[in-house]
Each structure stands twice: as structure tokens, then as C-alpha cells.
Amino acid sequence: MSMLNAMRQKSAKAERSCVAPGEAGCDPVSDEANGPRRDTESTGSGLLQAVLTRENLRQAWKRVKANKGAAGVDGLDIDQTARHLVTAWPTIRDQLLLGTYRPKPVRRVTIPKPDGGERELGIPTVTDRLIQQALLQVLQPILDPTFSEHSYGFRPGRRAHDAILAAQGYIQSGRRIVVDVDLEKFFDRVNHDILIDRLRKRIDDAGIIRLIRAYLNSGILRDGVVLERYQGTPQGGPLSPLLANVLLDEVDKVLEQHGHCFARYADDCNVYVRSRKAGERVMALLRKCYGKLRLKVNEAKSAVASVTGRKFLGYSFWFAKEGVKRRVANKPMATFKQRVRQLTRRSGGRSMAEVIERLKPYLLGWKAYFGLAQTPGVWRTLDEWLRHRLRAIQLKHWKRGSTIYRELANLGATEHVAKRVAGNSHCWWRNSNGDIKRVLTIAYFDKLGVPRLS
Structure with missing residues (x-):
């Protein structure tokens, strides 16, 4: 029996036995940080059941399998996880519905960046990647339409090239000063409480919120030791980019309210202005906005400067007779x-x-x-x-x-x-x-x- 067949066989029974909205839950967990639970006032079973539908899980597994990727802390690769879930999935599904599921810690690895340097990733187990992908497929259609038009990273139908072309257009229009802000270890510094608060404002679903909280609080395996995590959403899981956009959209909206021209891709944001004085005002505004989110600006790497002296997403710009040009x-x-x-x-x-x-x-x-x-x-x-x-x-x-x-x-x-x-x-x-x-x-x-x- 395949893993997906096991999911299908259990699906009808599990859906009939789950607690409906407004009913008393089973064995509620007292500490929200330890994982999601079902409570008597929860309105969250609807979205959670949408996450766990047969078709959504099938699509999620297809995506996880296509992405391949390494094993997590359990040591199980894609094929081994498929065999494991044949028998384990019904229990995992019940735990998700009851609010007792505990994500496993992520495995910390380091990879080279495309433009040099290194990036730390947190690799979840294949099972947790499946659950996160299923969450993403339900949450993204709800959240993405609320994001700024100036945001390009990890969004359907948008890519880095769109952000680069937008930046080029702003420069061509006469905005030759860029406010280039670098956030210090953004994904490692995301404040869980602030992120959850911003999520609650967009999603009225206690079960989903608590499951995301459980993923945020899952530990990190480093050098054989599991470290507790009180902040950060490690890169490597399917859900992390969406959560980053939820948090940083608040800054996008402030910039929009002030009428600024900018392009953001994940935590990489450039604002284009016509004068250095205007750039300094924007820099002060951004420091204030990021400070409210408990994020730290890397002053050594941030600057208000000419656009020709800075890079954006691996590209830089130069002025030719025909106008602004792009180069590596x-x-x-x-x-x-x-x-x-x-x-x-x-x-x-x-x-x-x-x-x-x-x-x-x-x-x-x-x-x-x-x-x-x-x-x-x-x-x-x-x-x-x-x-x-x-x-x-x-x-x-x-x-x-x-x-x-x-x-x-x-x-x-x-x-x-x-x-x-x-x-x-x-x-x-x-x-x-x-x-x-x-x-x-x-x-x-x-x-x-x-x-x-x-």
C-alpha cells in the first residue's frame, strides 16, 4: 500500500471523528508554545481540515518529492519517508487534528550563496516538509492577495527578475539614490510573538496558528545537540518565506503610505529616491519600522548611496547613452x-x-x-x-x-x-x-x- 493510499483510506474515518467547530476538544494541551490544541472556542478546524484533505496532501507530496532535498533529523529520505508514512500517517493526522502533533527539530546545514558567502538552512524532516507544504498551499491563496505590489519574493507569478526590472524602472525615472538596508540575520531574528500577532490579524484560525507556533518553536539540531529556539524561522522549510512576507509586509505598507518607490525580495529591500536628503529620511523611517518588529539593521552593510555603487539581487546598474542598463x-x-x-x-x-x-x-x-x-x-x-x-x-x-x-x-x-x-x-x-x-x-x-x- 502506498503512502498516499494510506492517507486516502484513513481520510473518511478521521474526518468523521474530528471535533466540529465549537465542540469540546480532546486532551487540550495547556502550553500553546508546545503545539496546537483544539479548544471549545476554536474556529480553526475548517482551515486545518482543508490542509489535510486528500487532494491537498497529494499535491503537497508531489511538490516535496519533486524538490527532493536531504533527510532531516530522523535520517529518512523521500522514499524511506513514503514507506514510513504508510503506517504512521493515520496517527500523525489524528495528532494534527487533536492538536498534539510535535514537529521534529530541524537539521542545521550551511550552503554557499549564489553571489558568494554562506547561508545557514534548517532542514525539516520530509514528514514536516509535507505538512508545511500542505499548510502553504492553503494559506498562500489567503495571504498573498493582501501583500504589497512591491513585494516579489516567494510569491506566485513573481520572481527576482521582476524586482530587478522594477528597480531599473525607478532609476530610469530619475531616482538615482538608493536606500539599501541590510537586515542582520533576519531569518534567525524573527520574533515569534510579533509574527504570531501579525498572523492572527490575517487568519482567524486557532488550530492553524498553534501549529505554526509549534513549528516556530521546534528545536535545531547542531553538532548532535538539540538547541531550543525562542526566535527565528530557519530557511529551508516551505513555510518560512510566507511567514517572512507576513512580517515584512507591515514595513511595505508604511513605505506605500509615504508614496515611496521600492522593490523587496524576501528580506532584501531597496528604496529609490531623488536626493540624498530624502534617502536619509527614508533610512530613519526604516530603522523605526524594523525596530518595532525587533529586527536589527546591519549598519555596516546598509547605506544611502548612488545606485551605481550598490547591488540588488546580484545585479548592479550603470548609465549608458540609451538609459539605465543592468549588469552582473x-x-x-x-x-x-x-x-x-x-x-x-x-x-x-x-x-x-x-x-x-x-x-x-x-x-x-x-x-x-x-x-x-x-x-x-x-x-x-x-x-x-x-x-x-x-x-x-x-x-x-x-x-x-x-x-x-x-x-x-x-x-x-x-x-x-x-x-x-x-x-x-x-x-x-x-x-x-x-x-x-x-x-x-x-x-x-x-x-x-x-x-x-x-
């Missing part, structure tokens, strides 16, 4: 080159096909995000630099002058070119930018499946 900011460009060097090391002992196989997904992903940059000359330069590195790998793989001569001849090189390249067989880097370019051409690398950036 310096830091993510340096990170890109460093990663390509790692993937194309000549000392790796890998064949050309193996190098391309590892390189291809990184190039495609990077191009998909940074392809919005309006710098065709930069793309052509990067393409040539990349092919230069790949030609050097091929020369090292061939090693001997006789092998180089034979392989180039097989690829259609003239005798003159093949001899010149083969005669300098040990200077791989210098040799890879000379006559060999006539043979290992752009079309050659296209045929091998190397993506072009230009």
Missing part, C-alpha cells in the same frame, strides 16, 4: 569565475566529457538567473575564457605531441596547424589560445554540449 555585480561575477575554475581544473584527471557534464548544469543555472544582464561584450569574453580553459584541458588529456598531432588531424586540422600545436605540447595554457582555436572552434564546443553565455 562584481561579487557574483568573481564567484562565477572561481566556481568555473574549480570545475575545469586541469589537475582533476577527468576527461573532457566528464568536465562538461559537471559544468553544464552550473552554466545553465547561472545563465538562467544572470541572463537579464545587458552586457553582450561581457558574455562573449566569458565564453572565450571558458573555451580557453576547456582547450587547455583537452591538450593536457592528449599529453604527447604525437597524440596531439593525430587527434587534431582527425578533427580536420591542416598539417601546418597540427605540427605547430603538437610542437609546443607542454605549454597547455598558452598553446590553448593559439592555432588550436582554428580546430577546437565554437562549433566544436557547441557539438560537445557546452552552453553559450552570449
Whole structure:
């Protein structure tokens, strides 16, 4: 029996036996922080039952499975969790309806950021990712329409590119000063009580609120020790971005009331104004707004500055004759080159096909995000630099002058070119930018499946 079949089999019985709105609950939990409970005044069973419907769970499982991801603290991956839930889900479902379910702690991991640096994630168990995803699918259609039009992060039909284009439009309209505020460890500093208060103003559902409180209070496993958590909503769970938008929407609404032009993606917000004096006033306003939410502005990384001196979501802006243009900011460009060097090391002992196989997904992903940059000359330069590195790998793989001569001849090189390249067989880097370019051409690398950036 599959996990989803087990959910279906239990569904009708569980839905008949659950307590209806206004009826007395079973074994109420006295401490709200420990998890959700059902109480006699609760109006929350409606939304909670919507979360646990067969179709919603089916869609949630489909999304969790598609996202793959690592195991949580229980050590169970996707397939193992599916087998576990065949027998465990009916009990978990009853606990969710009765308010006795306890989420497991999240597992703390560190991943590299796209533009350099590192980001800490909290990985829930696959079971908790399923429940959070089911919650998200019910809550997002309710909450998302209430959010600011200037908010772009983790919202249906919106993406980072939309925020970047909006920022470019504000700059083009003459707003050449940006108020760039960096929040210090935002996801780790979210105040639970303030967040729950803002949620209650939008969702009149005690069961849902208490379940979210339970997730906020679940501990963190670090170095084999479970640490209690009194603040923060760790990145890594499906629900965290929605909760972040609930909290930060309050600041968005204040900026809207003052008529400001801004773009926010998650905790990354830039406000565009026409003068430095206006920028300082906005900065003071933002400090006040974030202070009310118990969030801390990182003064070292925040500034009121010219738009050309700051980056937004990995992009920076420059002024051309035709108007404002987009380009990849310096830091993510340096990170890109460093990663390509790692993937194309000549000392790796890998064949050309193996190098391309590892390189291809990184190039495609990077191009998909940074392809919005309006710098065709930069793309052509990067393409040539990349092919230069790949030609050097091929020369090292061939090693001997006789092998180089034979392989180039097989690829259609003239005798003159093949001899010149083969005669300098040990200077791989210098040799890879000379006559060999006539043979290992752009079309050659296209045929091998190397993506072009230009």
C-alpha cells in the first residue's frame, strides 16, 4: 500500500471523528508554545481540515518529492519517508487534528550563496516538509492577495527578475539614490510573538496558528545537540518565506503610505529616491519600522548611496547613452569565475566529457538567473575564457605531441596547424589560445554540449 493510499483510506474515518467547530476538544494541551490544541472556542478546524484533505496532501507530496532535498533529523529520505508514512500517517493526522502533533527539530546545514558567502538552512524532516507544504498551499491563496505590489519574493507569478526590472524602472525615472538596508540575520531574528500577532490579524484560525507556533518553536539540531529556539524561522522549510512576507509586509505598507518607490525580495529591500536628503529620511523611517518588529539593521552593510555603487539581487546598474542598463555585480561575477575554475581544473584527471557534464548544469543555472544582464561584450569574453580553459584541458588529456598531432588531424586540422600545436605540447595554457582555436572552434564546443553565455 502506498503512502498516499494510506492517507486516502484513513481520510473518511478521521474526518468523521474530528471535533466540529465549537465542540469540546480532546486532551487540550495547556502550553500553546508546545503545539496546537483544539479548544471549545476554536474556529480553526475548517482551515486545518482543508490542509489535510486528500487532494491537498497529494499535491503537497508531489511538490516535496519533486524538490527532493536531504533527510532531516530522523535520517529518512523521500522514499524511506513514503514507506514510513504508510503506517504512521493515520496517527500523525489524528495528532494534527487533536492538536498534539510535535514537529521534529530541524537539521542545521550551511550552503554557499549564489553571489558568494554562506547561508545557514534548517532542514525539516520530509514528514514536516509535507505538512508545511500542505499548510502553504492553503494559506498562500489567503495571504498573498493582501501583500504589497512591491513585494516579489516567494510569491506566485513573481520572481527576482521582476524586482530587478522594477528597480531599473525607478532609476530610469530619475531616482538615482538608493536606500539599501541590510537586515542582520533576519531569518534567525524573527520574533515569534510579533509574527504570531501579525498572523492572527490575517487568519482567524486557532488550530492553524498553534501549529505554526509549534513549528516556530521546534528545536535545531547542531553538532548532535538539540538547541531550543525562542526566535527565528530557519530557511529551508516551505513555510518560512510566507511567514517572512507576513512580517515584512507591515514595513511595505508604511513605505506605500509615504508614496515611496521600492522593490523587496524576501528580506532584501531597496528604496529609490531623488536626493540624498530624502534617502536619509527614508533610512530613519526604516530603522523605526524594523525596530518595532525587533529586527536589527546591519549598519555596516546598509547605506544611502548612488545606485551605481550598490547591488540588488546580484545585479548592479550603470548609465549608458540609451538609459539605465543592468549588469552582473562584481561579487557574483568573481564567484562565477572561481566556481568555473574549480570545475575545469586541469589537475582533476577527468576527461573532457566528464568536465562538461559537471559544468553544464552550473552554466545553465547561472545563465538562467544572470541572463537579464545587458552586457553582450561581457558574455562573449566569458565564453572565450571558458573555451580557453576547456582547450587547455583537452591538450593536457592528449599529453604527447604525437597524440596531439593525430587527434587534431582527425578533427580536420591542416598539417601546418597540427605540427605547430603538437610542437609546443607542454605549454597547455598558452598553446590553448593559439592555432588550436582554428580546430577546437565554437562549433566544436557547441557539438560537445557546452552552453553559450552570449
